[in-house]
Amino acid sequence: MNKRLSIFFSMLLVLSMFLAACSGGGDNADGGEKGGDDGGKSDVPQELRVNINTEPPSLNPGLAQDSTSGTVLRNVLEGLTRIGPDGKPEKAMAEDIKVSEDGKTYTFTIRDAKWSNDDPVTAKDFEYAWKWALDPANNSTYAYQLYYIEGAEAFNTGKGEKDAVGVKAIDDKTLEVKLVNPTPYFEELTAFYTYLPVNSKIAEANPKWATDAGENFTTNGPFHMVEWSHSDKIVLEKSKTYWDAETVKLDSIEMVMINDPNTELSMFDNGELDWAGAPTGALPTDAMQALKDEGRLVTQPIAGIYNYKFNTTVEPFNNVNIRKAFAHAINRQELIDNILQGEQLPAMAIVPPSMFEENEKGYFPDNDVEKAKEYLQKGLEELGYKDASELPAVALSYNTSEAHQKIAQAIQDMWKQNLGVEVTLDNAEWNVYLDKLDQMDYQVARLGWLGDFNDAINFLEMYRDADGGNNNTGWESKEFQDLLAKSATETDPEARQQLLKDAEAIFMEAMPVAPIYFYTNNWVQAENLKDVAVSGLGDVQYKWAHFE
């Protein structure tokens, strides 16, 4: 009796500790923080705290190849243009841009601007940076972003000379760029991080200039990096030498590196961060619905697509009707409402609606089960099967992640319900997975694609050649190739747009890929934080941001 009683009391003791913790201050969850809402505007500290998830792999614009590095670079350096808050490129380091008649020669006049160490920004800084990235000795993995420039690809792949690259500083203020083809989006490209300038005086003297904050890391953008504590945080301060410094209102930006969505949201709720979620961080998927219900969630579509690719070289997906059947038998809206919960857009086309507006509706209706059954019947006949059960075993592959798994399970179920096809799931670790796709060792596989710049070619060109590195489907078409080739030399923007649309139509008719949904960015932000610019590609800029 005595013994039992003591067990009972001990359990009670422990339990009470938990309960005490639970009941402690249950309702000050989102009070506080907003002290003095109506005070004078200038009293609010202009100090932004954001999460950038991880250590940026490189802050040398020639070596950067990921969005984290891009986020930091875009805010500390400035290219010839900068994407404005309206999503259009505006003149930045370039004061004037002249394009030749044939659209292949650009002449940029550099404005009077200074690096943070008071060196002037010159045309040579651009020439130096671009050629440095292209130099095969520097092993830049993103150098192909510069292949629009004449002679760039040849130099980068070791087949050409450095001097043959079509970028030249005529004098300190004039930069001449010769392109391979007229490239209507070239102005926008010059805002991309691979095109950012580098202070050539410093970089020539010290090749390791970009490894730490300090006097070697000179900047010409709205902010200057004052601290880079690796894997921990980066601190930016308003630049004193920036040409447009009066537009910049934030005094400092602290970029912490927290790689856990739950912690990120907790820190935001606790007032330790001013922003949680995309594009620099991530929100926990479980929290989406609650945030939406509270009206705190901000959603913005971005140019990106989540695809299921078919291996068109093996049965049954070598048959176009089978591919169409599988693509039609997916209820995308249901996936979005129940699994993704981020207000994504169902994709029944391959180019995001921000580039082709009519793609909001796409080429076929979502969840068209009747049509899917018809296609399946036709496909089965063509392949010589009597019934769906005779089809070779179909496996759906994805890289190991909870989100991909949930989607795959739902689609597996839809295909079973709608088509009567048994599909097995097959997941692999990311690197192993990419290897499998490369070797075409799959039947249906998920892959995402995010646009690098705001042009439809970005979403089409990877399917040009069956053996292209990013095609992965084994599909190619002469007609499709011809249209893309024509679009490359077409100087009239309207006509070019039409050529690309025609190419997309051919692609959708062959359906080597079942598009699933277009990406959105979801985040929460401090109520008094205004004018953070997130572009249609999901690039974030703090130049105009401020607290009220």
Add this chain to the structure above:
Amino acid sequence: MAKYIGKRLVYMLLSLWMIVTATFFFMRIAPGNPFASEKKLPPEIEANLNAHFGLDKPWYEQYWEYLVRIVNWDFGPSFKYKSQTVNDLINEGFPVSFLLGMEAIFIAVAVGVLLGIIAALKHNRWPDYTAMIVAVLGISVPSFIMASFLQYFLAIKMGIFPVARWESFMHSVLPAVALASAPMAFIARLTRSSMLEVLANDYIKTAKSKGLSRGVITVKHTIRNALLPVVTYMGPLTAGILTGSFVIERIFGIPGLGAHFVTSINNRDYTVIMGVTVFYSILLLVSILLVDIAYGIIDPRIKLAGGKKGE
């Protein structure tokens, strides 16, 4: 003693070589490469990169180069983090993990031993049950749940500690407690059971019959003997905790070494994998040796040289 340590050092080098060799080959057998990404590189650039990092050489040359690098304690550049070398990663990450780890070990040992002693002395009474329930919870609740639990209640609800990051002492409390909870529970149970065993020994009776006070018996005769299993456990625990925990460091956003053990493998960042593995192995081997030496100090019955038996 010197002979014994010398012999152990030779064995340590041998184990280290075996670990390095196994890691090298496993890492190369795994599919994928450090440059793989959703956006595939042009083949010329990939070939160029392979040549730059020496990945195009025959395996025995690469293997030899690795061995030379380890001997020189220069692991080379990270494939992924281009602004840092592997040595930088270790030099910056380890002190953070070390500090956090020391704090966690201190909590684990102090609280664990205390709970164990109380439980043993009050055997089958309420302090015993309370201590053991705490211990069971500590062992069975995974550290990431413990971490979120602490964050939610102590940081968000009560506002005593910051949610995450590594800035001040206050920032280190929650991760240290989360990290300590499992080993603390384990130590409590170890201490309790070995205390009980020791208390049943004849020499304790002798001590009692000699008229020694209870305090002296507990401190001088019981605890000292009962701590041996705890000391054994300290070796792997120290190595494991000091090199950082992936989960805890991730949840609390701590720039330690722990994250690199996992992310380097995901990234196929060969040089980092090698660097952190070697570093961890050395730490583990050294701490095991220290534990063996500590045995001899705590328990005079254990002779390190072991020469008496006539091997």
